[in-house]
Amino acid sequence: MADPLDRPLFDAPDPYQQERMVEAILFASAAPVTVADLQARMPHGCDAAEALDSLRRRYEGRGVRVVRVGDAWAIRTAADLGFLMSRETVETRKLSRAAIETLAIVAYHQPCTRAEIEEIRGVAVSRGTLDQLLELEWIRFGRRRETPGRPVTFVVTQEFLDHFGLENARDLPGLKDLRAAGLLENRPAPGREPEEAAAEDQGEMFEDEA
């Protein structure tokens, strides 16, 4: 029963239309929008604050929400769905030759110092290679060697054993087994019995761990 003289010349859009307007403006704006700005952009007679409020309630519990940013408003993804906004791609890469050789030496000769790895490989071991193996949790630091300089040693981890399907590092086949399996086709160098030497080395080193 409003006084007819109070009515504006044109009716303001109905509340649902006003809510639609706020929705569209908030969606398309490149920055959060203040209520005053909403009001200025909506047709005469609209109540931006009220429309905003009902829009905010409508989005409660949905995938996006109407949130306050300072004294302005914006539509944002619901916080619990943030995980959808990141896409993880897993890339499988072969370990580098240097890394796999270093790993093999640690596995067969553990505990093993860096100097020993270098001697066996015949080249310097880069810091990155060891870091990578440590990061993969395939090797870890062992006890320090009780020799001058007390160098750190490396040993393989349980994670390593799990990954390679081994119960124990001693299960690693020796050179004789490798040759029997056809992995080594060459003849032994004259005057050397590498498989024996390796087996010996290996036994000795694993004693520490036992």
Added chain:
Amino acid sequence: MADPLDRPLFDAPDPYQQERMVEAILFASAAPVTVADLQARMPHGCDAAEALDSLRRRYEGRGVRVVRVGDAWAIRTAADLGFLMSRETVETRKLSRAAIETLAIVAYHQPCTRAEIEEIRGVAVSRGTLDQLLELEWIRFGRRRETPGRPVTFVVTQEFLDHFGLENARDLPGLKDLRAAGLLENRPAPGREPEEAAAEDQGEMFEDEA
């Protein structure tokens, strides 16, 4: 009663949660998102197409809408509220008549060679015209035509569909009538060898969209 052994280890989120996820992803992106992309980003066991469908219905009549763009989906403001958004408009460079006609020819005749555009318009296509359309990302290079000289073809893009609010290229206004009237045929001038089977290609192109 479902066989309990058929049940996955983890239940997929309930339909409402799936709809929220689609809502969040579509709201967050300015560019259309394919169903396959939605599916890849949602947890295992979700049905992106179904969630999308119920989201689309939910937004019917609201200030923003879920619209189809080629094989992707996007949220766009309702066209009747455009008047509210004038402040956001960045006036795009006025397109020349040549550019507009060239765009229409590519859209209706795609895939379409430069020679065909020139044949239809009766004048040479200037380099700048195609450049402008390529720059706007409204057209792109299609497959080469397997005719002498292997000319490049042009086709319209997803951005074109998005810009003109088309679900796909088959929705071009009047396409059916034009085809029925034979106006999309590449009719060679009498006495000239038919140059290429453009009409054939085109059928293929539009069928792809189905």
Added chain:
Amino acid sequence: MADAVSPAEPDVAERMAAEALIVDVDGFEGPLDLLLTLSRTQKVDLRQISVLALARQYLDFVDRAKVLRIELAADYLVMAAWLAFLKSRLLLPPDPEEDGPSGEEMAAHLAFQLERLEAMRNAAAQLMARDRKGRDFFARGLPEQVERRRRVRHTAGLMDLMQAYARIRTRDEFRPYAMDRDRVMTMEEALERMRELIGYAGSWTDLSTWMPDGWTGDPVLRRSATASHFAASLELVKAGWIEIRQGESFAPIEVRRRNG
């Protein structure tokens, strides 16, 4: 009031159009565009257009342009010539001696071209009149970045591990075949040496005396140097620089510069 004005309107519009045609040749995008504009003055559906009348209109236009000394681009003149030819084909009875398309076929094709151009213009107009992104509807103004994280997983199998170990432990035996370059003289080296020395070999000289210092003691080095110098000699013989001879099997091989 509307009644009073309307009868005069078409005349005015037509006259203005005719003037525009003359003054504004540059405004047309080529002869086909001009033909389409002219055809509109026939006020019929493009399918019922009289190509003959259109040809006349075009030729008139070109004549008027000439009178007004308006420079017409070459393609307008080419079109005029073609239309004159078409006109004659349409007016004269068909010559059974002449092959090629009939006047009717040519006219039908021109009508088709005009109709197609008109159709594309209408399509373009309809396209541009659609609700457009950034004008009538809008995309997300504040898109959220999708963060792309790349995780690298390194893998190696037990076989890789064992093969790596085997490779290290048996490195010396595994050595792939390779030439020891430092103990070999290549033919190129020998050739280069001989080219420099050949000038001094005016008379028959034993090739074995050409071996460089340091390559004669060690049998391995001597063998390599001898072989490469012999091969180089043959090359030089082939090139006509030197002559070569050997008295009998296993006798010294002698070379000398070829004269002339």
